[in-house]
Amino acid sequence: AQSVAQPEDQVNVAEGNPLTVKCTYSVSGNPYLFWYVQYPNRGLQFLLKYITGDNLVKGSYGFEAEFNKSQTSFHLKKPSALVSDSALYFCAVRAPQTGANNLFFGTGTRLTVIP
């Protein structure tokens, strides 16, 4: 079975400081990993994904994530947080070996950037 854990419901960070939103996964075989962001009253927006290749993936709005196979993690990072980054962030996983095309989502982490 596939699953994703986001251990922090809430992350607070001061504007200008680096931010990290944590994600760990459990899947058979090699995972496809995704990050999405959800602003209030909006749908989920795709940020970045890891499929294969370089473990450090760069995405939209200056975000990046590092795939760590040994730790089964895919933490989202940004060097300098903006107030406008405040939103709900979801990590998701797909196990392509299963043939399933859908994503399994974590419970989400609410990021608040404090001015």
Next chain:
Amino acid sequence: DAGVIQSPRHEVTEMGQEVTLRCKPISGHNSLFWYRQTMMRGLELLIYFNNNVPIDDSGMPEDRFSAKMPNASFSTLKIQPSEPRDSAVYFCASSRTTVNSGNTIYFGEGSWLTVV
């Protein structure tokens, strides 16, 4: 590209009434997904289609829920009869799926359903 289009954006209905949510996927996408988001349960996959065929409907809560995809550009999710516990945000999403591809799923803005 117009993105995934959902309607209605907001609906308030009385318990027992039929609710129909509509979705137009991104043109050229061959997979369509219905997700439900609630505070208690987070994001749940209800059903997904590949090439208009339902592949996995194990997430559909009960017989009151049904989904159809009559063609590549339209899908509906119907709840009949609706109950207050169905109140949630329902997202439609689509992707261009090939075998073992790392295809991205793109979401619509959601249909916010309140059953009173």
